[in-house]
Amino acid sequence: FFLRHRTSAPAGPRTIASLLSVLPSGYPCALLYRRFFFHQPPTVIHLYHAISGLSLAAFNFGTQLYHSALCVLVQFLMMRLMGRTITTVLASFMFQMAYLLSGYYYTATEEYDIKWTMPQCVLALKLIGLSFDYYDGGQEPLNEEQKRSALAKVPSLLEVIGFSYFYGGFLVGPQFTLRSYQRLVKGELTDCPGQPPNSVIPAMKRFSLGLLCLVIYAIFSPHYPDSYYLTDEYDAQPFWYRCVFILLWAKVILYKYVSCWVIAEGVCILSGLGYNGLGQNGEYQWDACANMKVWTFETTPLFTGTIASFNINTNAWVARHVFKRLKFLGNKLLSQVTALAFLAIWHGTHSGYLLCFSMEFIIVNVERQAQALVRDSPLLTRLANSSLYPLIYLVQQFIHWLFMGYPLVPFCLFTYDKWLRVYSSIYFCGHIFFFTLYLGIPYLRKVLVPRKERSEKKED
Numbered sequence: 001f002f003l004r005h006r007t008s009a010p011a012g013p014r015t016i017a018s019l020l021s022v023l024p025s026g027y028p029c030a031l032l033y034r035r036f037f038f039h040q041p042p043t044v045i046h047l048y049h050a051i052s053g054l055s056l057a058a059f060n061f062g063t064q065l066y067h068s069a070l071c072v073l074v075q076f077l078m079m080r081l082m083g084r085t086i087t088t089v090l091a092s093f094m095f096q097m098a099y100l101l102s103g104y105y106y107t108a109t110e111e112y113d114i115k116w117t118m119p120q121c122v123l124a125l126k127l128i129g130l131s132f133d134y135y136d137g138g139q140e141p142l143n144e145e146q147k148r149s150a151l152a153k154v155p156s157l158l159e160v161i162g163f164s165y166f167y168g169g170f171l172v173g174p175q176f177t178l179r180s181y182q183r184l185v186k187g188e189l190t191d192c193p194g195q196p197p198n199s200v201i202p203a204m205k206r207f208s209l210g211l212l213c214l215v216i217y218a219i220f221s222p223h224y225p226d227s228y229y230l231t232d233e234y235d236a237q238p239f240w241y242r243c244v245f246i247l248l249w250a251k252v253i254l255y256k257y258v259s260c261w262v263i264a265e266g267v268c269i270l271s272g273l274g275y276n277g278l279g280q281n282g283e284y285q286w287d288a289c290a291n292m293k294v295w296t297f298e299t300t301p302l303f304t305g306t307i308a309s310f311n312i313n314t315n316a317w318v319a320r321h322v323f324k325r326l327k328f329l330g331n332k333l334l335s336q337v338t339a340l341a342f343l344a345i346w347h348g349t350h351s352g353y354l355l356c357f358s359m360e361f362i363i364v365n366v367e368r369q370a371q372a373l374v375r376d377s378p379l380l381t382r383l384a385n386s387s388l389y390p391l392i393y394l395v396q397q398f399i400h401w402l403f404m405g406y407p408l409v410p411f412c413l414f415t416y417d418k419w420l421r422v423y424s425s426i427y428f429c430g431h432i433f434f435f436t437l438y439l440g441i442p443y444l445r446k447v448l449v450p451r452k453e454r455s456e457k458k459e460d
Contacts, residue, residue, distance in 0.1 A: 025056050026267035027207070029167040033271055034196040038187065045185045046162035053165025057119065060171070064116040068123050071099055072164045075127040079154050084138040092131035096124040097346070104348045121346060122173050123164060125317050130160070130178055132321050145320060149177040168267040172260045174291040174313035176273060189275040191284045196272065202286040203270035209294060210263030217255040224249040226412050229422045242426050243402055250405025253412060254310075261291035261311065289313065301396035303367050306404060307360070318343060337361060352410030352419050359407035359430065366434050369441045377448040406430035 029052045037048045057065045075092060082088040103117045129149075136142055136150040155163070155178060163181045164170070183189050190197040224245070228234050234242065268274040268289035276288035293309035300306055307315070322342050326335040344357040374380040384392065407430070410419035423431075 025059075026167040026171075026264065027203075027270060029053075029056070030203075030267050030270040038196045042185045043158065046156075046158045049162035049166050050158065053162075053167045053170050056167055057165065057170065061116045061119075067099070067103065067116050068120060068164070071096060071120070071123060071127060072161060073157075075130065076155075076157050076160045079131065079134050084135055084154075086135065089131045089135050093128050096128050100124045101345070101349060108349065119171050122170065122175070125175055125314065125346070126164060126169075129175065129317060129321055130163075132325075133177055133179070149179050151178060166273075168264065168271055168273055168289070172264050173311075174261065174265065174268065174289045175317045176268075176289060176313070180273065180288070184271065184273050189272040189288075191275065197275055198284075199269045199272060199274065199286055202274075203266040206262050206266035206269060210259045210261075210266065213255045213262060213294075214259035217252060217259060220252045221256070224252045226253075229409065229413065230418060235425055239426065243429070246405040246409065246426070247398070247402045250408050251401055253408065257311070258292055258294065258297065262294065265289050265291055301393055301400050302371075303360075303363050303400060303404065306400070307364070347411075348414075350414035351416045352412070352414045355419065356407040356411040359434075362434050362438070363403060363407070366437050366441070370437065373441055373445055373448065376445070378450070379448055403430050403433070 032052075033045075033048065037045055040048075054065065054069075057068060074095060078088050078091055078095075082091065100117070100120055103120055107115055107117055130151075133149045134151045134154060136146045137152050139146075139150075142150060159178075159182075162185075163178050166181060169176060180189075187194070192198060226249075228245075234245070237245070265274060269286045274286045274289045276285040279285045291311060291313050293312065296305060296309035300309065318339050323335050323339040326338055329335055329338075340357040340361050341354075344353045347353040374384055409422050413419045413422065
């Protein structure tokens with residue numbers, strides 16, 4: 001019933017074709033690196049990564065390559081000429097974000113397009129992070145996370161170019177530090193000292209999984225086009241249909257991102273950048289560049305679980321360079337709001353992004369309050385651990401994916417007039433649901449949580 005073909009969705013095949021043009025191309029580059037360049041001097045490896053990455057960029061974006069090249073050159077000059085100062089960090093942050101936002105503004109359309117701003121948003125974070133890591137190299141004391149990424153000296157121009165255009169992360173990510181890239185060039189990221197890593201099978205597993213997700217997206221996306229939201233047919237459907245369509249559409253649309261990141265992760269694993277040492281069971285791990293926890297993504301009934309399994313490296317970058325560096329504010333909630341506002345602006349200038357991440361803030365905080373209520377209430381704890389849990393899980397998943405899709409509507413429709421039309425058609429049910437919970441949970445605590453538990457919680 002929900003798989004009726006709609007001919008108003010030409011964007012799906014175009015998007016799939018574009019994804020196929022940018023994603024698998026890193027695998028031949030990684031194989032050539034393993035076969036011919038692994039034992040070469042660092043300068044040769046940097047040159048290979050720079051040339052291969054620039055070639056991929058030129059193939060996909062033509063002369064628009066100059067945008068990324070200019071930003072890389074300016075970043076290098078700022079570090080070289082301005083030194084290890086907070087001014088360098090601020091200048092880098094402002095220049096890279098201003099250039100990115102200008103690109104968004106001058107290339108903006110009302111549809112999702114694959115153009116030079118796609119890798120540029122990845123590059124902007126990479127270069128801003130580079131300035132932070134260079135600055136941290138001259139600071140004391142540093143936490144363990146900063147010690148792993150801090151740079152002892154300014155890198156060479158060739159090194160910065162190789163790092164910026166590395167074929168495993170230039171187009172769609174993941175984010176990684178220059179220190180990790182330096183370890184790759186030195187041949188340290190391998191389970192066979194002195195030899196290329198035994199990572200072909202792990203890489204092919206991720207490639208196969210990513211390809212499967214891409215096939216799912218290719219099959220189902222024509223049946224769930226974004227454009228259907230703006231048709232009279234959608235408006236004429238019953239309320240329950242409109243809500244269930246949002247749920248199924250969200251599940252399908254996210255496979256586009258899942259496939260991108262999992263396929264790109266395979267390139268990093270194949271080259272060795274994904275090497276993450278030995279795990280607790282003594283097995284080699286290849287998840288240093290993991291951007292998706294697919295099993296968690298598919299099975300978690302929690303919003304926070306989905307967020308934690310999705311775009312992992314970008315979220316970690318924001319946590320490391322925005323959220324944690326706002327510690328001086330002395331307010332974790334304010335730091336969280338600022339981090340989400342940064343994410344919204346980084347995605348683009350459309351109002352839909354701001355609404356999406358503001359809804360994320362509300363949903364996450366309400367869910368945490370609900371989890372605390374279940375944990376502190378003996379009645380709800382017994383219910384959650386009872387034989388009814390499978391039914392509760394199904395209800396959770398329905399609510400979870402319905403309201404995962406709810407903030408994705410403005411994220412994908414971009415402009416005010418479009419997402420407002422959709423939200424009006426479903427009576428702003430997401431806002432009503434979560435604001436009602438936000439106001440109601442304190443009263444539910446008074447009823448469901450024993451007085452002793454409440455007083456102990458207050459003391460804690």
